[in-house]
Amino acid sequence: MKLELERQEFLKAWQIAERFVDTKTSNESLKGILMTAHEDNTVTLEATDLKTSVRCNANGVNVTEPGFAVLPAGIVGAMLRKADHEILSLEVNSARGFLKAGNNKTRCTVLQSENFPKLPESINAEEIFTLKAGRLAKIISEGGSSASLPQDFPKYMGTCLLRTDTNNNSIKCASTDGRRLSLSMISPVDEGEKILKDNDLLLPAAALKELAKMTEASYSDKEVKILAEESTVWFSLEGIEFSIRRIEAAFPNYERILNSELKTKLVINCSDLLNAIERVDIIAKATPAHIMAMALHPNGEVRITARAPERGTTSEVISGKIEGEYLQLGFNVGYFQDGLKALGPCEISIEFSSDEGQTRMRRVENSEDFLYMLMPARLSAQDSIPEEEMMDFANTDFNAPQPQPQPEQEQGQEPAPENNNQENNY
Secondary structure, X not given: OEEEEEHHHHHHHHHHHHOOOOOOOOOHHHHEXXXXXXXXXXXXXXXXXXXXXXXXXXXXXXXXXXXXXXXXXXXXXXXXXXXXOOEEEEEXXXXXXXXXXXXXXXXXXXXXXXXXXXXXXXXXXXXXXXXXXXXXXXXXXXXXXXXXOOOOOOHHHXXXXXXXXXXXXXXXXXXXXXXXXXXXXXXXXXXXXXXXXXXXXXEEHHHHHHHHHHXXXXXXXXXXXXXXXXXXXXEEXXXXXXXXXXXXXXXXXXXXXXXXXXXXXXXXXXXXXXXXXXHXXXXXXXXXXXXXXXXXXXXXXXXXXXEEOOOEEEEEEEEOEEEEOOEEEEEEHHHHHHHHHHHOOOEEEEEEOOOOOOEEEEEOOOOOOEEEEEOOEOOOOOOOOOHHHHHHHHHOOOOOOOOOOOOOOOOOOOOOOOOOOOOOOX
């Protein structure tokens, strides 16, 4: 096999294939990319980790001699990125490959092609829906924010559910780890997009998120066609086809557990709240359970605190619009941050049902498009700031003049009278 490569164009396809190489496997062939040069002057790249696969056409190639070989993804990819010439030559025989760029010539080992698996093909698969890549990436990013990674037991914890509904002309993406739930929805789909069949596609969250990152960055306005058969789902767009193995598990009936019970409601700027929590997290991440306490006052004050006895105590006050009763409850800081990051910079509504019931986050605008639900964490005595410490935060003025140290008392001098009205400073 002999090729002439335009570095920048060919590198785009190589980097797509690199994303799905299995670098941790004992099968050396899976650490490589299968390159096939055809007589019609086209080149196909294939990579897989046995759960997710990609097949894509490479641009910027001139085929001098057709052939195929499995080349080590890391070495070839690094040379393509570091080369200081735009035109490269690649020559491969049964045992070795030579990549030449200007005065640099690199030899690499050719991996065994017979150990590289045959990738699944979508010839007999049924089309389920078509969607713009950017919109697909958005619902995966939002709806997949509650999946636990790596995949745990039960199997649905590391997955995303893609659900199509022809009656409502909607597509939903949901994930849960048993302690929180994310649900993103597109309804109705735009012109040119289509839903052809009702179906539930349960897929690994890690693979879907990798697909979403890649397509959103480079193919946001392109249409993605989603096809499926019993064991595999394909995502096809512009000379690229991804295949992901379906997960054999039952996803929980999340609609049954959602409720509308409301005790207190907070409307606040998402970025302001996230920034405050990130500052509180400096202390909270030192706690064993990564817990913060949140107190909501009807006067609009939100006080967020964290206490790690061996590290310190922190308290942050932020203003918002609060309706309902005074409420104090605890949260896992990481889970709360995940929801705020998925919501993005906007005004949000947070509904609290009780100190032990569901907490639901939505955008104020387009409130039906995305829901993030999580359960509060039980506050322990260690997590709550004692009343005497809270008085320190409430009364200490760090800009006030500090009392000067008294001169040492001379021997025989009467001690100064004690001032019982003076407060101790924190």
